[in-house]
Amino acid sequence: MAYQETHVTQRTSQAVSTNKVLRNTYGLLAMTLLFSAATAGAAMAMGIERMNILVFFIGAYGLMFLVHKTANSAMGLLSTFAFTGFMGFTLGPILSAYLAMPNGAALIMNALAMTGATFVGLSAVALVTKKDFGFLANFLMAGAIVLILAMVAGLIFQIPSLMLMVSAGFVLFASAAILYQTSEIVHRAGETNYILATITLYVSIYNLFVSLLSLLGIMSSD
8 A cells, every 4th residue: 555655656757747838838938939029020121141151050950959958957947948939039030031932931830830830739639648759769869870971961062852751751750750760758757847849849940840841842933
């Protein structure tokens, strides 16, 4: 009897902890997405040109490294908003380029709607079914390496079909990352850092949106 009561208490405590991490993660994710939208709007209003790819990589990965280094301190939140603000700012010129197209606004809205629907749907699958998607860890690691190499090759050789494959690959990769991270919060008691969970989901949503926008742009008659 004592063992059963202890087991029930542990499960209840774990459930409370999981729900707390989920609330904090989704709350911070919503704020970072709004902040990114604001910095993207600022970049568009300022007429900022598209950032050099090398500068982008240095800024993005440098700030992401800072987030991971400060995730367990009060500086973690500031680092998170610095990173997501930077990512939103770099998105501004891309959105401006699409808005210059005759159907650009429709493409952006469609990409946003598809991104939102995909995120909600995948999150619901992980939360409602309680299925453990931890097996995706190796796939994500291998996929990240392949996609980065393919993206670099596409930028160097400017092969349209390769860039199309990269965009499609990032859609699959981002979808898998959303399932994996949500599952980690639900099934791994050690996954309690909502800042790191937020960053993972944010990057997945960012990649999903940009990739869907790219695919829609490629398929557009314009």
